[in-house]
Amino acid sequence: MNQLAEINQIEVFSTNFGSISHCPRTDLLTLKFSGKTVTYKYPCLQRLNKVINQVDLAKMTDASHSGLEIIFLCGAEDCFVLDIHEILGLKDLLHGTFTMFNLNSTIKDCLQRLI
Amino acid sequence: MKDLVRHKSLLSTEIESSLNQQIKKEAHSSSLYLAMASWCDRNGFDCSAQYFYDQSEEERKHQMKLFHYVLDMGGTAISPDINNIKIEYMSFREVFEDALEQEIAITQSFKNIAAKCHKEQDFVTLEFLNWFFKEQREEEFKARRALELFDLIGEAGTGRWEIDRHIAKIKYSEGEEA
Ligand SMILES: [Fe+2]
Ligand SMILES: [Fe+2]
Numbered sequence: 001m002n003q004l005a006e007i008n009q010i011e012v013f014s015t016n017f018g019s020i021s022h023c024p025r026t027d028l029l030t031l032k033f034s035g036k037t038v039t040y041k042y043p044c045l046q047r048l049n050k051v052i053n054q055v056d057l058a059k060m061t062d063a064s065h066s067g068l069e070i071i072f073l074c075g076a077e078d079c080f081v082l083d084i085h086e087i088l089g090l091k092d093l094l095h096g097t098f099t100m101f102n103l104n105s106t107i108k109d110c111l112q113r114l115i
Numbered sequence: 116m117k118d119l120v121r122h123k124s125l126l127s128t129e130i131e132s133s134l135n136q137q138i139k140k141e142a143h144s145s146s147l148y149l150a151m152a153s154w155c156d157r158n159g160f161d162c163s164a165q166y167f168y169d170q171s172e173e174e175r176k177h178q179m180k181l182f183h184y185v186l187d188m189g190g191t192a193i194s195p196d197i198n199n200i201k202i203e204y205m206s207f208r209e210v211f212e213d214a215l216e217q218e219i220a221i222t223q224s225f226k227n228i229a230a231k232c233h234k235e236q237d238f239v240t241l242e243f244l245n246w247f248f249k250e251q252r253e254e255e256f257k258a259r260r261a262l263e264l265f266d267l268i269g270e271a272g273t274g275r276w277e278i279d280r281h282i283a284k285i286k287y288s289e290g291e292e293a
Contacts, residue, residue, distance in 0.1 A: 010116050022116060042119050043191070105120040 013096040017089035020045075020097045033093065034086050038078050047073055049094045052087065060084045124189030130237055131190040133228045138181045139195035140224055144217055145174035146200045151210050153202070160207060160275070162283035166261075170214075177247070184243055207275050208265050215258035222251040253287040260285050 009021040009030065018033030029045050031038045040048065048071070055069050061084065069087060071080040082090065124131070152167035185192040204210045225247050232241040264278045 012116070022119070024117060027117070027119070042123050101120045104116055105118045108118045108121070 013093065013100045015089065015093050015096065017086075018093050020093060031093075033090055034080065034082065036078070036080070038076070040076065044073060044076055045094075045097075047075075049098060052091050052094055055087055057084060057087065060087070125237075125239060126185065126188050126190045127235055127237065129231060130228070130235070130240055131185060133231055134181055134185050134190070134240075135193045135195075137224060137228060138178055138185070138192065139197070140221060141174050141178035141181060142195045142197050143200075144221060145171045145178060146197045147213070147217055148174060150200045150202060151204075151214065154204050154210060155207075155279075158207070160279040160282075162279045162281075163207075163210070166282050166285070167210075167214075177250070180246075184240075188239075207278070208262075208270070211258065211261045211265070215255070215262055218251065218254045218258045222248075222255060225251060252289075256287045257285050 008025060009023055011019060011021045012029070013020055018031065020032075021030050022028075023030065028039050028041060031040060031045070031048075051071055051073065055071075059065055060067060060069060067083055069082055069084075071082060073079070080086075080090075126134070148167045148171035152164045152171060155161075155164035155167060182192045201213075204213070225244060229241060229244050229248075232238070232244065261282055264281050268274050268277050268281065270278070
């Protein structure tokens with residue numbers, strides 16, 4: 001990523017665990033989490049959110065479970081190997097991000113579209 | 116920031132998910148009717164078999180209508196997997212009782228989606244659903260009419276043979292001609 005694009009990134013949401021930012025020029029979303037930086041298109045991030053929400057957390061705490069979950073998205077190059085704390089952290093980050101997306105949509109409606 | 120949510124799709128996550136569930140229900144209907152056609156075919160009820168083959172095709176069309184709508188509005192249409200379809204029926208009448216029950220379930224399900232659309236003011240989807248409401252008028256009428264034939268004609272003697280022949284003639288005219 002060049003410096004100019006980096007400057008133009010808009011942070012959508014961040015926590016102690018990581019952040020998600022949006023590039024207005026390409027519409028790509030950059031997820032920084034657990035030492036990784038991955039770039040997604042919007043629908044791909046939606047899929048990630050869905051997959052993370054479907055992880056069976058109770059099962060992960062089971063003695064017979066490795067305690068790690070492999071998050072693999074079709075259409076994306078990378079995968080995540082996460083423990084339960086990281087799953088919770090990512091869940092939090094994504095939840096906040098989509099809340100911001102929806103809030104932004106509502107604000108656009110109120111301030112620009114419905115006046 | 117750009118409105119990524121709205122730029123991507125007209126449908127909210129909830130409505131998209133409801134429509135995908137409905138896609139699955141229509142696919143389920145199509146499979147059910149095909150199973151009913153199979154049972155009727157095996158048991159010598161040729162007209163009823165044809166009636167259910169046609170119904171099965173119709174349900175597939177309903178499924179595809181919803182499928183394309185979801186995609187056209189920017190959503191993700193999900194191809195459903197259908198299993199556990201009944202193979203055997205206790206009686207000729209039971210086939211039609213199940214058919215009516217299925218249509219009622221479909222109508223109720225559409226009402227549910229429409230209620231959700233109202234709640235979030237998705238009038239675009241609401242208008243799209245109107246076609247299905249009109250269709251359900253016909254679907255419930257036909258299913259109810261078929262069951263009426265069992266009472267009118269009676270199953271004794273050659274009754275079931277007679278009922279089968281009349282099934283082919285069931286039509287819904289919306290009270291226009293008649
Ligand atoms: Fe249908
Ligand atoms: Fe139907």
